[in-house]
Structure formats: structure tokens, C-alpha cells
Amino acid sequence: MATLKALAREAGVSIRTVNRVLKSQGYVGGETRRLVEAAVAKLGYQPNLAARSLKTAKSHIVAVLAFASDEPRMAQVAALERHLREAGYLVSVTFHLESGDGKQGARVVRELVGQHPAGIVLVGSGQHDPHPLWHILPALVAPLSAARMPYVVLDPRGEPAQACDAVKIDRGQGVREAVLFLARERGRKRIAFFGPTDDRTRLDGYEAALRVLGREPILLDFPGLEAAAQREAGRKLAALPVKARPDAVVVHADPIALSFLAGLHDGGVRVPQEVALVGFDDRPAAALAWPPLTTVAQPSAEIGKAGAAILLRKIAGERSPRGGWSQVLPTRLVVRETT
Amino acid sequence: MATLKALAREAGVSIRTVNRVLKSQGYVGGETRRLVEAAVAKLGYQPNLAARSLKTAKSHIVAVLAFASDEPRMAQVAALERHLREAGYLVSVTFHLESGDGKQGARVVRELVGQHPAGIVLVGSGQHDPHPLWHILPALVAPLSAARMPYVVLDPRGEPAQACDAVKIDRGQGVREAVLFLARERGRKRIAFFGPTDDRTRLDGYEAALRVLGREPILLDFPGLEAAAQREAGRKLAALPVKARPDAVVVHADPIALSFLAGLHDGGVRVPQEVALVGFDDRPAAALAWPPLTTVAQPSAEIGKAGAAILLRKIAGERSPRGGWSQVLPTRLVVRETT
DNA sequence: TTGTACGCGTTATCAC
DNA sequence: GTGATAACGCGTACAA
Numbered sequence: 001m002a003t004l005k006a007l008a009r010e011a012g013v014s015i016r017t018v019n020r021v022l023k024s025q026g027y028v029g030g031e032t033r034r035l036v037e038a039a040v041a042k043l044g045y046q047p048n049l050a051a052r053s054l055k056t057a058k059s060h061i062v063a064v065l066a067f068a069s070d071e072p073r074m075a076q077v078a079a080l081e082r083h084l085r086e087a088g089y090l091v092s093v094t095f096h097l098e099s100g101d102g103k104q105g106a107r108v109v110r111e112l113v114g115q116h117p118a119g120i121v122l123v124g125s126g127q128h129d130p131h132p133l134w135h136i137l138p139a140l141v142a143p144l145s146a147a148r149m150p151y152v153v154l155d156p157r158g159e160p161a162q163a164c165d166a167v168k169i170d171r172g173q174g175v176r177e178a179v180l181f182l183a184r185e186r187g188r189k190r191i192a193f194f195g196p197t198d199d200r201t202r203l204d205g206y207e208a209a210l211r212v213l214g215r216e217p218i219l220l221d222f223p224g225l226e227a228a229a230q231r232e233a234g235r236k237l238a239a240l241p242v243k244a245r246p247d248a249v250v251v252h253a254d255p256i257a258l259s260f261l262a263g264l265h266d267g268g269v270r271v272p273q274e275v276a277l278v279g280f281d282d283r284p285a286a287a288l289a290w291p292p293l294t295t296v297a298q299p300s301a302e303i304g305k306a307g308a309a310i311l312l313r314k315i316a317g318e319r320s321p322r323g324g325w326s327q328v329l330p331t332r333l334v335v336r337e338t339t
Numbered sequence: 340m341a342t343l344k345a346l347a348r349e350a351g352v353s354i355r356t357v358n359r360v361l362k363s364q365g366y367v368g369g370e371t372r373r374l375v376e377a378a379v380a381k382l383g384y385q386p387n388l389a390a391r392s393l394k395t396a397k398s399h400i401v402a403v404l405a406f407a408s409d410e411p412r413m414a415q416v417a418a419l420e421r422h423l424r425e426a427g428y429l430v431s432v433t434f435h436l437e438s439g440d441g442k443q444g445a446r447v448v449r450e451l452v453g454q455h456p457a458g459i460v461l462v463g464s465g466q467h468d469p470h471p472l473w474h475i476l477p478a479l480v481a482p483l484s485a486a487r488m489p490y491v492v493l494d495p496r497g498e499p500a501q502a503c504d505a506v507k508i509d510r511g512q513g514v515r516e517a518v519l520f521l522a523r524e525r526g527r528k529r530i531a532f533f534g535p536t537d538d539r540t541r542l543d544g545y546e547a548a549l550r551v552l553g554r555e556p557i558l559l560d561f562p563g564l565e566a567a568a569q570r571e572a573g574r575k576l577a578a579l580p581v582k583a584r585p586d587a588v589v590v591h592a593d594p595i596a597l598s599f600l601a602g603l604h605d606g607g608v609r610v611p612q613e614v615a616l617v618g619f620d621d622r623p624a625a626a627l628a629w630p631p632l633t634t635v636a637q638p639s640a641e642i643g644k645a646g647a648a649i650l651l652r653k654i655a656g657e658r659s660p661r662g663g664w665s666q667v668l669p670t671r672l673v674v675r676e677t678t
Numbered sequence: 679t680t681g682t683a684c685g686c687g688t689t690a691t692c693a694c
Numbered sequence: 695g696t697g698a699t700a701a702c703g704c705g706t707a708c709a710a
Contacts, residue, residue, distance in 0.1 A: 001455065003686095003687055003688090004687065004688065004689095005687075013696080013697085014696065014697045014698075015687095015688090015689095015697085015698090015699095016689090016690085016696070016697060016698080016699090017695085017696060017697075019688080019689070019690085020695090020696085023689090026695080026696095027695060027696095028695070028696085029695060029696085032695080032696085046453035046454070046455070047687085047688075048393070048455070048686090048687050048688070049454060049455075050389045050390075050392035050393040050398070050686090050687080050688095051389075051393050051686070051687035051688045051689090051702090052687080052688055052689080053389035053688095053702095054387070054389040054390050054393050054686090054687080054688075054702050054703065054704090055687080055688045055689050055690090055701080055702055056688080056689070056702085057702070059389070061400075061429070061431070066417075069410065069413040069414055069416075069417050070410060070413075070623070071408065071409060071410055071623075074408040074409075074413050075408055077408075077432075077434075078405075078408050078434040078436060081432065081433065081434050082434065085433065090400070090431045090454070091431060091432060091433075092400070092429045092430060092431045092432070093416075093420065093430060093431070093432045094420065094424065094430075095416075095417040095420050095421065097417060114385040115385070115388060115429070116340065116385070116387070116388075227626070227627075254627075255623070255627055258627035258628075258629075259627065261629060262627075262628075262629040262630070262631070265629045266629075283623070283624075284409070284410075284594070284622070284623075284624055285622075285623055285624035285627045285628075287566070288566075288593075288594055288597035288598065288601075288624045288628070289597075289601075289624075289627070289628065289629070290597075290600060290601040290604045290605075290628070290629060291601070292601070342702095342703055342704085343703065343704065343705095344703080352680075352681090353680065353681045353682080354681085354682090354703095354704085354705095355680070355681060355682080355705090355706080356679085356680060356681075358704080358705065358706085359679095359680085362705090365679085365680095366679060367679075367680085368679065368680085371679085371680085386703085386704080387702085387703050387704070389702090389703080389704095390686090390702070390703035390704045390705090391703080391704060391705080392686095392704095393685095393686050393687065393688090393702090393703080393704075394685080394686055394703080394704045394705050394706090395686090395704085395705075396686070
């Protein structure tokens with residue numbers, strides 16, 4: 001493991017000169033430079049990051065705290081990692097998959113802060129978590145703000161009670177687009193919504209679209225996060241007389257849509273002929289379903305990229321604007337065979 | 340950011356004494372110890388890991404190189420991370436999702452080695468990669484061995500040409516179990532296999548089970564990794580007369596099984612009544628399919644745990660046994676509704 | 679039982 | 695243009 005000292009000896013110059021060549025700062029004689037570069041190549045020099053961190057009092061590590069490990073989330077992290085790597089940072093990932101309230105999460109955040117990374121990224125909790133990220137977010141962000149630690153939240157899935165720096169996606173817009181598509185391109189008359197009603201992000205888009213269409217919302221009873229119960233809801237809907245039944249259902253999320261779809265199949269309803277279906281997230285399961293599920297895709301790569309950009313600005317010392325950084329990215333309707 | 344020096348001043352003792360209390364090594368007077376502990380609590384001391392790494396010439400970072408970001412893989416990484424965290428290591432993750440041959444991978448490995456982590460973990464490439472991990476593994480492991488960098492491979496999905504330290508799973512056993520289940524518990528007479536034939540891991544188990552049953556293997560033509568082609572294969576099978584058709588199909592992997600299942604549905608075949616189906620991996624999509632897919636689950640959490648254990652032993656300096664560390668973990672049949 | 683002092687590899691200030 | 699050299703915070707050999 002070559003050091004600056006070894007390079008200096010090899011090139012027959014001082015440490016300081018080697019350092020100047022490597023940092024290309026100040027003037028160095030052409031011949032001297034060539035000598036140093038030859039030494040670097042010969043010894044295969046790699047800087048010691050621990051020493052650099054110690055000296056500069058700056059970490060080269062960005063810590064990601066992941067509350068989920070599902071495909072869309074990890075795609076976000078992968079994109080974030082790529083952009084941060086290009087900026088010279090190493091990305092560490094800590095998983096905290098056990099669902100819990102804000103207190104446990106805050107403890108983990110404090111532990112991470114104690115390791116003095118250059119910044120911290122919070123990546124959202126999964127679908128089935130009774131404590132969604134936006135809900136426990138104030139408790140998580142408090143220690144970060146207190147320590148003045150640069151941070152960013154990737155897609156908190158809702159509006160946190162307190163302003164924070166986050167990359168958001170416009171769920172409402174995607175759902176609105178889906179509803180209008182069902183009505184205008186597919187001629188559906190009775191478009192219902194299936195999902196929890198305490199999360200407004202998608203519901204708002206649904207209701208806005210129905211207002212545009214001049215129709216009344218149809219909210220199907222949501223039985224909770226159990227897949228079996230969602231499937232049963234699909235069966236119940238299938239048992240309804242055709243006249244009393246919606247001819248399209250927009251669903252809160254892909255896993256819920258697929259459980260519901262299974263119930264429709266159980267009941268012998270033809271999809272999309274009798275009932276059309278739209279999910280949300282574009283998980284791998286959506287493309288693999290039968291029929292392949294039309295869904296609203298989130299821009300995972302862009303979320304990661306935007307998160308990296310915000311974090312790098314905060315690390316560079318830029319102050320958050322009033323109300324926090326808040327980039328809102330569009331979602332995209334992916335039309336498959338359930339519509 | 341409190342330092343040892345600050346603690347020493349606060350407690351009115353020397354740095355060395357503070358250090359002894361923190362490391363609980365050697366004897367320290369009871370009163371002195373209490374003073375130091377009070378100072379630690381008051382200043383909220385957290386050791387500077389960069390300084391520690393510099394001094395001890397030991398890294399506290401384990402680098403994970405991930406060639407995929409799918410759910411089962413990330414579950415392995417999450418488990419690995421948890422166990423390494425408990426051992427005091429920080430886990431950094433580098434994603435290298437662009438499918439490529441061994442040369443690009445080897446370059447990334449060399450870059451990681453240059454950062455001098457305590458160890459490196461290789462996590463496998465995805466289903467659809469034309470260069471599966473076990474295939475490019477020799478090129479990846481060479482620079483690791485050359486640098487004497489502790490490493491471990493999580494589930495290389497095949498037998499690499501060269502011995503290396505890896506956690507493997509017994510795919511053959513899971514498939515064998517599935518075939519015997521179909522024959523004995525479900526009375527299936529004509530059990531076929533659908534998947535690539537250049538990967539022997541699952542095929543071997545299939546053939547072994549048929550030998551036990553005294554039957555001839557039925558290998559369905561595999562059209563390649565395109566989902567549309569796999570679906571078409573399902574349709575073709577559905578079009579066959581019932582007598583010429585297998586009554587059960589064991590498939591190489593869940594995504595392939597689900598595409599094939601879609602083709603069966605397209606062709607009006609009832610699953611499992613007419614044709615039973617078994618996948619491999621237990622991806623989230625399997626449970627969400629209709630009908631929910633019976634599949635062979637890999638023990639993700641155990642893979643991560645075993646990988647952490649092997650890596651920690653290598654970091655501690657234990658030499659690899661002849662032929663490399665090689666823990667083989669069992670797979671488990673998850674019976675759902677396609678059988 | 680406690681304290682002093684050195685060095686890990688890097689960066690950056692100062693003098694030549 | 696270049697070379698000494700002093701820190702950064704921690705761990706530990708050696709003194710006291």
C-alpha cells in the first residue's frame with residue numbers, strides 16, 4: 001500500500017511536491033511532474049481515505065438508512081449510489097426493516113449521526129408498514145437538524161407534518177392520468193378506487209379526475225393490508241350484479257391490485273373486458289401478472305439522481321430554501337393488458 | 340465532536356486513562372473510572388473512526404459489490420449487513436447493474452480493493468443476465484486473491500471454474516423435493532421441466548427426482564430469456580391435446596414461470612387442475628400471482644448470515660480450507676395454489 | 679495505577 | 695518552484 005512518502009522517495013522529490021502534482025494545484029516543473037507521475041503509475045498509488053478524512057475532518061461516506069428492501073426502493077438507492085460515487089462518495093447502507101414507531105428509527109438515526117458521515121439519506125418504508133415514513137419523519141429529522149447533518153428523504157409517500165428536504169413524486173398526477181385514460185381512451189363509465197383512505201396522495205388524484213369528468217367518486221371498502229382480505233374484496237365485487245359493479249378500479253398499489261385481481265379471477269370476472277384495473281408503483285410483479293397489470297410507474301432512477309443532487313448541494317453548504325428542498329417528479333402511466 | 344483529549348480535560352485525567360476506561364483494559368481506579376464515564380456521557384463522545392482506521396491500519400468498512408438489486412438479493416444483503424453491523428462493521432454497497440463481461444466487473448473490483456475495505460462481498464447477477472456471476476467469477480476473484488483481500492461470494496448460482504469462498508444454496512434439492520411432491524402428493528404423471536439447459540443447477544435436481552420415480556425426463560423447448568417468448572411457449576403447450584400435454588411443469592425461475600403461466604391462461608388451461616406449476620426463488624411476484632405460485636424459496640436471511648460469518652473469519656485471519664469455504668444451504672418448497 | 683510522547687498518511691502553511 | 699514541518703484523533707510502548 002503505497003503512501004505519499006514512498007512516492008516522494010521513488011521520484012526523488014518531497015512529499016509536498018507529490019501532493020501538488022496529485023491535486024494539480026500550484027505550479028510544478030514539467031520534468032518533476034513527469035517523475036512523480038511515473039512513480040504513481042509504478043507503485044499503483046491509492047490515497048488512504050482514512051488519513052484524508054482525519055486531516056480534512058470531512059467524511060467521504062454517505063449513509064443510507066433503508067426502511068425497506070423492495071425493488072423500486074433499491075432501484076432508487078442504486079441510482080443515488082451511482083451519482084454519489086461519481087462525486088467521490090462511498091455509500092453505506094443500513095437496513096432497518098423491522099417495522100417500528102419513530103422512536104426506534106430515531107435511535108438508529110442518532111447512531112448514524114454519531115459516525116459522522118458526510119450526509120444521510122432516508123429511504124421510505126414499504127407498503128405494508130403500519131408506520132409509513134412520512135408519519136414518523138419528524139422524529140427522524142429532528143436529530144439530523146439538531147446535528148446540522150446534511151440529509152435528504154427519498155419519497156416519503158405523503159406530506160410530513162413538518163417541512164423537510166425530500167424528493168417527492170406526484171402520485172396524484174399519475175392516478176389522475178390513469179382515471180382520464182380509463183374514461184376517455186377506454187370508455188369506462190364507473191371508475192372506482194380501492195385503497196386506504198387515510199393516505200390522501202392517490203385518492204386526491206382520483207377525486208380530482210372524477211371532478212374533471214363530472215362524476216361521483218366510488219370508494220370501495222378497503223379491508224386493510226392483509227392480502228387475503230383484499231382478495232376476498234375482489235371476490236365480493238365479482239359476486240355483484242354487473243349493473244351494480246364498477247367497470248374499472250384504480251388501486252392504491254400494485255400488491256393490493258394483484259391480490260384484488262386474484263379475487264376477480266376467483267369470481268370469474270374477465271379482466272379487462274368486464275372490469276379494468278390499474279395499480280401503482282410498477283413493481284416487477286405487475287409486468288408478470290396475468291393479465292400484465294397497467295400501472296403508474298415511479299421514476300426510480302430520477303428519484304435517486306435528484307436525491308444525490310440535493311444532498312451534494314447541502315454537503316457543499318448551500319442552505320435549504322424556505323420549506324425545505326422539495327423536488328417533485330412526475331409519474332408515468334404504463335399501459336399493459338388490464339385496461 | 341468530542342475527542343479523547345476533550346474527555347481527558349473534562350475528567351481531569353490523562354488521555355491514556357480515558358482510553359483504558361473505554362477499552363476496559365488494565366486497571367483503573369474506581370473513582371477515576373466514574374469521572375471518565377461521566378465525561379463520556381456529558382460530552383456524548385463518539386470515537387473518530389477515521390483516526391482509528393488510520394492508526395490501526397484496519398478498515399471498519401466491508402464493501403458489497405451488487406450485480407443486481409432484486410428483492411431476494413437485497414434481502415441477502417440486508418441480513419449480511421445486520422450481522423456485520425453487530426460485529427462493528429459498516430457496509431458500503433456499490434451497484435454494478437449494467438450487465439457486462441468479466442472485464443468491467445474486474446475493474447470495479449480493483450477499484451474497491453484500492454479503497455482498502457476490511458473485506459469484499461460479491462452478490463450475484465440477476466436472472467436475465469447473459470453473464471451469470473459464476474461464469475465471470477474467476478476474473479473477479481483473481482484480483483481479490485492477489486491482494487489477499489478477504490472476500491465471500493453470496494450464491495454464485497452455479498459452479499465456478501475455480502474454487503472460491505462462497506455461500507451456496509442447494510437448488511437441486513429444492514427442485515427434487517418439488518418434483519417428488521408433485522408425483523406423490525399430487526399424483527402428477529407427466530412432470531416436465533421448463534428452463535435453460537446450459538444451467539445444470541436445477542435441471543440436475545429435476546433429473547435426479549425422475550430417476551427416483553423411474554420416469555423419463557420431459558424437457559420443454561426453452562425459447563430464451565424474453566418474457567414474450569416464454570408466454571408464447573405457454574400458449575403452445577395449452578394448444579396441445581390433453582394427452583400430449585404434461586400435467587405438471589417445474590420451471591427454472593419465478594419470472595419465467597409467471598410468463599409461462601400467462602400463456603397457459605391465454606390458452607384457457609386451468610391451473611392447477613390441468614397443469615400444475617412450480618417456480619423457483621419465491622420472489623414477491625410469486626405470492627401475488629393468480630393462482631399464487633408454488634415455488635422453491637431460497638433462505639435469503641441465512642445466506643446473508645452465513646456470508647457474514649465466513650467473511651468475519653477470513654478478516655480475522657483464518658485461512659480458507661482446501662477448495663475454499665463453501666457452505667451449502669437447503670432450499671424450501673413453499674406450497675401455494677398452482678399445485 | 680496513571681501520564682508522556684510518538685506515529686499512522688494526508689493536507690496545507692510557511693519559508694526558501 | 696520546491697522542501698520542511700505541523701497538525702488531525704487515536705492507540706500504545708514506555709516511563710514514572
